[in-house]
Amino acid sequence: MRNITKSLLVATSLATVAFAKPIVTPSGVITASKVGSINLASVSTSSSMWSGSKPTSIVLYPQTTIKLNDKKGNAVNSDAKAKMAQxxxxxxxxxxxxKLTWSDATNNTMAKNASDAYADGFATQIPVNYSDPKKLPYIGMGSDGRPVVVHIAKSIPAYFEPNGNKDVASQLATNMVNAFGEDLKKNRAAIAKLSKQYHKAFISEGFRSLTEIKDGSDKSGMSMTYDAKTKKWTAVIAQSLSASSGAVPVAFAIWDGSKYNRGGVKNLSSWTAVKLQGKSGGEALIAELTSKPKGDAKAGQVQVEAMCVSCHTTSATKVASSPYMAPGLKNIGGYTTSAYLAESIKDPSAVIVPGYNRNAHKNFKWYELDAKTGKRTSTMPPMMTDDKSINDAVAYLKTLKAEVEK
Ligand code: HEC
Structure with a gap:
């Protein structure tokens, strides 16, 4: 007994030494605990590797950048709320x-025809390069010259893959009954056991530029399950990481099929610092992503309402002259960083908001395109030059965000 007590004491004091310097992480930072190994092929919500990691709450805001060309979708999303995820x-x-957990009143699995039914799903984004925390990629799947790795996962029906190439989308059982009718019948039992999930990794320099990573450089595994009792999704994803320092910026997205969510219509977090436990560095990134705006939001509001709402929508009441004039700013404070907002005001062409179909709205081009060089110049003129005005405007823009769903 004495010996056991003694060795316990030794163990405790060793532990105290190991944790003598507690890892102090400011709020808004997710800490990734170090574990022995992660099996990509069998990532699961119940794995014991999660036992030592504490859930952190993050908020995901409705991405209201581009107005949908969809009456029903617009009606459902006009007052979309922010969502919490653990x-x-x-x-x-x-x-x-x-491991992500979020509430969703309905379980939406993509049905027969992707044009009239949408799936619940989620995504992670990690910038390819994040050495300058003030110049992170555009939050909506990267931007020109600032690529991100995006993992997209969706709940879809059991799929049939006669060729086994994982090109699920072109082989969805429900779509392919005619083409593979015979095979389908033969393999009905096997199909029933197949995955009900879609998961792919892309490299992206902006929505509409997604290119699937097929060279094996990104290894990953995913699983998502809906609990009908608690009305919650729990999803796990494991993916390759090449971390140059002790903190990595990650953004998360959630799609709600019942709200006609797809593409850029989703709930999106801002860049969030993930601290890698036991690895040094990354302080500048953490400081940047947890910093509070230093300007005067009231003064900023006066300026923004005088200078910006002719083009931008900032709220339900402040409507720009056209919904296609410029990106909607209703939730801009929820999914962007202060550094990005300051850059957008000072140097609009530094990042051209991607994904906008310029040809569909000839009078509202968003950017000029130099046919020779391919260079894009924003139609937004540089608006402010002095730091005080910019800081004030940023402080106000950071307040533009929907309330969190109860
Ligand atoms: C002449 C119209 C016009 C005016 C005025 C204007 N903008 Fe813009 N703004 C745009 C356009 C078009 C874009 C999209 C192209 C781009 O990325 O520059 C944009 C992009 C932005 C973005 C990036 C949005 C996103 O979703 O990432 C922000 C932030 C922004 N503007 C803020 C402002 C602020 C603040 C003002 C006033 C101080 C302002 N704008 C005035 C047209 C305008």
Whole structure:
């Protein structure tokens, strides 16, 4: 007994030494605990690797950048609320894994025809390069010259893959009954056991530029399950990570099929710092992503309402002259960083908001395109030059965000 007590004491004091310097992480930071190994092929919500990692709440805001060309969709989303998600993170070597839990009143699995039914789903984004925390990629799937790796996962019906190439989308059982009718019948039992989930990794420099990563450089695994009792999704994803320092910016997205969510219509978090436990560096990134705006929001509001709402929508009441004139700013404070907002005001062409179909709205081009060089110049003129005005405007823009769904 004495010996056991003694060894316990030794163990405790060793533990105290190991944790003598507690990892103090400011709020808004997700800590990824270090684990022995992560098995990509069998990532699961119940794995014991999650036991040592504490959930952190993050908020995901409705992305209201581009007005949908869809009456029903617009009606459902006109007053979309922000959503909370609980995130746990673990890492091992060059793999990081996230567990996400979020509420969703309905379980929407993509049905027969993708044009009239949408799936619940989620995504992670990690910039390819994040050495300058003030110049992170555009939050909506990257931008020209600032690529991100995007993992997209969706709840879809059991799929049939005669060729086994994982090109699920072109082989969806429900779509392919005619083409593979015979095979389908033969393999009905096997199909029933197949995955009901879609998961792909892309490299992206802006929505509409997604290119699937097929060279094996990104290894990953995913699983998502809906609990009909608690009305919650729990999803896990493990993916490759090449971390240059102790903190990585990650953004999360959630699609709600019942709200006609698809593409850029989703709930989106801002860049969130993920601290890799036991790895040094990354302080500048954490400081940047947890900093509070230093300007005067009231003064900023006066300026924004005088200078910006002729083009931008900032709220339900402040409507720009056309919904296609410029990106909607209703939720801009929820999914962008202060540095990005300051850059957008000072130097609008530094990042051209991607994904807008310029040809569909000839009178509202968003940017000029130099046919020779391919260079894009924003139609938004640089608006402010002095730091005080910019800081004030940023402080106000950071307040533009929907309330969180109860
Ligand atoms: C002449 C119309 C016009 C005016 C006035 C204007 N903007 Fe813009 N703004 C645009 C356009 C078009 C874009 C999209 C192209 C781009 O990325 O520059 C944009 C993009 C932005 C973005 C990026 C939005 C996103 O979703 O990432 C922000 C932030 C922004 N503007 C803020 C402002 C602020 C603040 C003002 C006033 C101080 C302002 N704008 C005035 C046209 C305008």
């Amino acid at each position: 995130i746990q993170a673990v890492y091992s070597g060059s793999t990081i894994a996230f």
